[in-house]
Amino acid sequence: MTESALADQLRLLPDYLGHHLTLTLVALSSGIAVCLPLAILVTRVKSLQWPVLTVASVAQTIPGLALLALMVPLLGRIGFLPAFIALLLYSMLPILRNTVTGILGVAPDILEAAEGLGMTSRQRLFRVELPLAAPVIIAGIRTATVWVVGSATLSTPVGATSLGNYIFSGLQTQNSTAVLVGCGAAAVLAIVLDQLIRLGELAVAGRSRTKGWLAGAGLLVILFSTLILQIPTAKGSAAVVVGAKPFTEQYVLAEAISQRLTQAGLRVENRSSMGSMILFDALTAGHVDCYVDYSGTIWANVMKRKDLPPRADLLEQMKAWLQREHQVRVLGTLGFENNYGLAVPRRKAEALKLASIRDLTGHAPQMTIGADFEFFVRPEWAALREAYRLDFRERRTFDPSLMYAAAREGVVDVISAYTTDGRIIEYDLSVLADPLQALPPYDAVLVLSPAAARRAELVRALEVFDGIIDDGTMRAANKRVDVDGESPAQSARFLLKAVGLSSPPDATEGADS
Amino acid sequence: MIQIQQASKTYDRGRSFAVQGVDLEVGAGELLVLLGDSGCGKTTLLKMINRLVEPSRGRILVEDRDVSRVNPVALRRGIGYVFQGVGLFPHMTVAENVAVVPRLLNWEPAACRDRVDELLHLTGLSPRTHRDRKPDELSGGQRQRVGLARALAARPRIMLMDEPFGALDPITRDGLQREFKRLQQTLNLTVVMVTHDMTEALLLADRIAVMKQGVLMGTGTPRQILRNPSHPYIAALMETPRRQADQVESMLRSGGEGQ
Ligand SMILES: Nc1ncnc2c1ncn2[C@@H]1O[C@H](COP(=O)(O)OP(=O)(O)OP(=O)(O)O)[C@@H](O)[C@H]1O
Numbered sequence: 038m039t040e041s042a043l044a045d046q047l048r049l050l051p052d053y054l055g056h057h058l059t060l061t062l063v064a065l066s067s068g069i070a071v072c073l074p075l076a077i078l079v080t081r082v083k084s085l086q087w088p089v090l091t092v093a094s095v096a097q098t099i100p101g102l103a104l105l106a107l108m109v110p111l112l113g114r115i116g117f118l119p120a121f122i123a124l125l126l127y128s129m130l131p132i133l134r135n136t137v138t139g140i141l142g143v144a145p146d147i148l149e150a151a152e153g154l155g156m157t158s159r160q161r162l163f164r165v166e167l168p169l170a171a172p173v174i175i176a177g178i179r180t181a182t183v184w185v186v187g188s189a190t191l192s193t194p195v196g197a198t199s200l201g202n203y204i205f206s207g208l209q210t211q212n213s214t215a216v217l218v219g220c221g222a223a224a225v226l227a228i229v230l231d232q233l234i235r236l237g238e239l240a241v242a243g244r245s246r247t248k249g250w251l252a253g254a255g256l257l258v259i260l261f262s263t264l265i266l267q268i269p270t271a272k273g274s275a276a277v278v279v280g281a282k283p284f285t286e287q288y289v290l291a292e293a294i295s296q297r298l299t300q301a302g303l304r305v306e307n308r309s310s311m312g313s314m315i316l317f318d319a320l321t322a323g324h325v326d327c328y329v330d331y332s333g334t335i336w337a338n339v340m341k342r343k344d345l346p347p348r349a350d351l352l353e354q355m356k357a358w359l360q361r362e363h364q365v366r367v368l369g370t371l372g373f374e375n376n377y378g379l380a381v382p383r384r385k386a387e388a389l390k391l392a393s394i395r396d397l398t399g400h401a402p403q404m405t406i407g408a409d410f411e412f413f414v415r416p417e418w419a420a421l422r423e424a425y426r427l428d429f430r431e432r433r434t435f436d437p438s439l440m441y442a443a444a445r446e447g448v449v450d451v452i453s454a455y456t457t458d459g460r461i462i463e464y465d466l467s468v469l470a471d472p473l474q475a476l477p478p479y480d481a482v483l484v485l486s487p488a489a490a491r492r493a494e495l496v497r498a499l500e501v502f503d504g505i506i507d508d509g510t511m512r513a514a515n516k517r518v519d520v521d522g523e524s525p526a527q528s529a530r531f532l533l534k535a536v537g538l539s540s541p542p543d544a545t546e547g548a549d550s
Numbered sequence: 551m552i553q554i555q556q557a558s559k560t561y562d563r564g565r566s567f568a569v570q571g572v573d574l575e576v577g578a579g580e581l582l583v584l585l586g587d588s589g590c591g592k593t594t595l596l597k598m599i600n601r602l603v604e605p606s607r608g609r610i611l612v613e614d615r616d617v618s619r620v621n622p623v624a625l626r627r628g629i630g631y632v633f634q635g636v637g638l639f640p641h642m643t644v645a646e647n648v649a650v651v652p653r654l655l656n657w658e659p660a661a662c663r664d665r666v667d668e669l670l671h672l673t674g675l676s677p678r679t680h681r682d683r684k685p686d687e688l689s690g691g692q693r694q695r696v697g698l699a700r701a702l703a704a705r706p707r708i709m710l711m712d713e714p715f716g717a718l719d720p721i722t723r724d725g726l727q728r729e730f731k732r733l734q735q736t737l738n739l740t741v742v743m744v745t746h747d748m749t750e751a752l753l754l755a756d757r758i759a760v761m762k763q764g765v766l767m768g769t770g771t772p773r774q775i776l777r778n779p780s781h782p783y784i785a786a787l788m789e790t791p792r793r794q795a796d797q798v799e800s801m802l803r804s805g806g807e808g809q
Pocket residue numbers: 561567568586587588589590591592593594595634
C-alpha cells in the first residue's frame with residue numbers, strides 16, 4: 038500500500054517538478070538580471086542605496102504566501118505571472134545586498150591602484166570590483182536560490198503548479214506521502230541547484246576545467262529536463278482548467294470533473310488549492326474554466342447580500358446575477374448542500390442540552406470557537422453573531438484538516454464545520470440547528486467561465502452532474518479521503534460510480550487494486 | 551619633464567594644507583628623491599602628478615602639458631606608479647598583476663608574457679616559481695618587487711615611486727636599488743621617489759627635495775644637502791645618517807686595531 042501510494046505520487050512528479058523548475062529558474066535568472074545592474078548603480082549613486090535596499094528588505098519581510106497572494110489582485114491574473122513576480126521580488130534582497138556589500142567591500146588601496154594604473158571606471162568594475170566581490174555576490178545568489186526553490190512551493194494557491202501541489206493537497210487530505218514527496222523534492226532541488234552554483238564558483242576561482250565542465254553539464258541537464266518536462270503541457274492551448282479550493286471535497290469534485298472531461302476527450306489542467314476569492318476572480322477572468330462553488334458563498338461574499346431569501350429564490354437570483362454581471366454560467370446544482378454549521382462533540386451537546394445555536398448563546402462566554410482561515414472574516418460569521426448574540430471567550434483559526442480533530446480532542450468547544458465533511462460522523466460531532474436562518478444555504482453549483490460556457494463539448498460532458506450527488510454520497514466520498522486515506526482521484530471514481538456515471542479506464546490505480 | 555608650479559592641496563577647505571605652494575621641477579632622466587617626516591605631504595604631491603589627487607591650487611605640467619587638460623586615464627598609463635601600500639590585485643596572479651597595464655594598452659599576449667618574465671628576472675623573482683602565484687602566497691618583500699615590476703611593465707618614461715623598497719632586507723634592497731639605478735640611467739627614466747631612508751636617498755638621488763608640513767624646504771644634490779644644507783631643518787635631518795656613518799666608521803677602525 039505505501040509503496041504504491043509512493044508510486045502514485047511519483048507519477049505526478051514530472052509535471053510538478055517541471056513547473057517548479059521553470060518558475061524557479063525564470064524567477065532566479067530574472068532576479069540576477071535585474072539585481073546585478075541595480076546593485077552596481079546603487080554603489081555608484083550613493084543616494085539610491087537606502088531606498089533600494091529598504092524596498093527590497095520590506096518585500097522580504099512580507100510572508101511568502103501573502104506576497105504571492107497579493108500579486109493576484111495587483112496583477113489581476115492567476116498562475117505563472119503572479120508567482121513569478123512574487124518570487125522575483127523574493128530573490129532580490131540577498132542578491133542586491135550581497136552585491137552592494139561585495140563591491141563596497143573592495144579595499145580602497147586596491148581601487149586606488151586600479152585607478153592609478155589607468156583603468157577606466159568600467160575596467161575597474163569588470164576587472165577588479167566584480168571579480169573581488171564575486172564570492173559575496175555568489176553567496177547571495179545561492180541564498181536566493183534556496184529561498185526561491187522553497188517559496189515556489191507557495192505558488193500553488195495562486196494557481197501556478199509547483200511542488201507545492203503535493204504539500205497543499207497532501208495536508209488537506211492527510212496524505213503524508215504526498216507532503217513528504219513534495220518537501221523532499223523541493224529540498225533536493227534546492228541542494229542540487231545550490232551545489233551546482235558552488236561548483237561553478239569553485240571552477241572559476243580555482244580555474245579548474247573539470248569542475249567547470251561538471252557545473253556546466255549539471256546546468257545543461259537541468260535546463261534540458263525542464264524543457265522536456267514542460268513539453269506535455271506546452272502543446273495545444275485549449276486545455277480545460279479545473280479549479281479547486283483548498284479542502285477535500287473540492288479536490289474530489291475537481292477530480293470527478295476532470296475524469297469526466299478526460300473521458301469526453303478534453304485535455305485537463307488542474308489548479309488546486311486556490312483561495313476562494315482568487316478562484317472566483319480567476320473564473321471571471323477566464324484563467325480557470327470551471328469549478329464548484331456554493332450558493333451561500335457567492336451570495337454573501339461575492340454579491341455582498343445581507344438578506345436571506347428562501348433557498349430556491351436565492352439560487353435563481355444568484356444565477357441571474359452571475360450571468361448578468363460576469364457572464365458566468367451556472368451549469369447546475371450538484372444536488373447536495375455543504376453548509377457552514379456550528380458543530381460540537383455529541384457528548385458535550387447532550388450534557389449541555391445543546392440542540393440549536395440559540396442554546397449556545399448562554400454558554401458562549403465560557404467557550405472557545407475554532408474555524409477555518411476564512412470564517413471569521415466572512416459575512417456569515419457577522420450574521421451569526423448578530424442573530425444569536427454570540428460572544429465567545431476565544432476564537433482560534435485552524436487549517437480545515439485539523440479543525441475537526443481539535444473539536445474531538447476538546448482543544449476548542451465549537452467549530453464551524455462543513456456539513457458534508459465525513460469527519461462529523463467519524464468524530465461523533467453534532468451540528469446545531471439554525472432556527473433563525475442566519476446562515477444561507479450552500480448549494481453546490483458548477484460554474485463555468487464565459488469562454489467555457491461557449492464550448493459545447495465541455496458543457497455536454499459536465500451537464501450530467503446536475504442534481505445527482507446527494508448529501509450522503511458526498512459525505513461518504515469525503516470520508517474516504519479524510520478518514521480512510523484514499524486519494525481524491527480514487528474517491529472521485531467511487532463518487533462517479535455511486536451516481537451511475539462512468540470514469541475513464543484507470544491508469545493511476547491499476548498498480549494497487 | 552615634470553613641473554610643479556605653486557601646487558597646494560587642502561582636504562578641509564583651506565584650514566590646513568597637505569601640500570602648500572610647492573614649486574618643483576624634475577628634469578628628463580633625473581631621479582629626484584622626496585624626503586620628509588611622516589604626514590608631510592609626499593604621497594599627496596606624488597599623486598597630484600598623475601591626477602590621483604587634484605590640486606586645490608597651482609598647476610602641474612608633465613612633458614610640457616598641463617595635466618588638468620590631459621585625459622587622466624591616458625596620463626596614468628604612461629606613468630609607472632609604485633604604491634606605498636603596494637596594492638597588488640589579490641584575485642590576479644603575479645603574471646596578471648605585472649601585465650595589467652600592457653593589457654590595458656592591448657599588447658599582444660605573447661609580448662605581455664615575455665615582458666612579465668623579463669621583469670620578474672629583473673626584480674629578482676623566478677618566473678617559474680612565482681609567476682602563477684597569488685599575492686597572498688608571496689612575502690612582503692616579494693610583493694613589493696612585483697609592485698615595482700608592474701609599474702615598469704609598459705615601459706613608462708616617468709616613474710612615481712612611493713617607498714618602493716621599504717619592506718626589503720638590506721641585502722636585497724641594496725641589490726635592487728643598484729639594479730634600479732642602472733635601469734634608470736640606461737633607460738633615461740625620470741623618477742620621483744619617496745623614501746624615509748636617508749642612505750637610500752643619498753645613494754640614489756640626483757637631487758633631493760626636503761618637505762616639512764606640506765612646504766618644500768629646499769632641494770639640492772646629495773653632496774649639497776650633506777655639505778651646505780640650506781635650512782636648519784635639512785641639517786637636522788641629515789644629522790642622523792651622518793652620525794650613524796661616523797659611528798660605523800669608528801667601530802670599523804677600532805675593530806681593525808683590535809686585530
Ligand atoms: N584623503 C585625505 N583626506 C584628508 N586628509 C588627507 C587625505 N590624504 C592625506 N591627508 C592628510 O594630508 C597629509 C599629508 O598626507 P600624505 O599621505 O601626503 O603624507 P606622507 O608624507 O606621504 O606621509 P607618510 O610618510 O606617512 O606616507 C596628512 O596629514 C594626511 O593626514
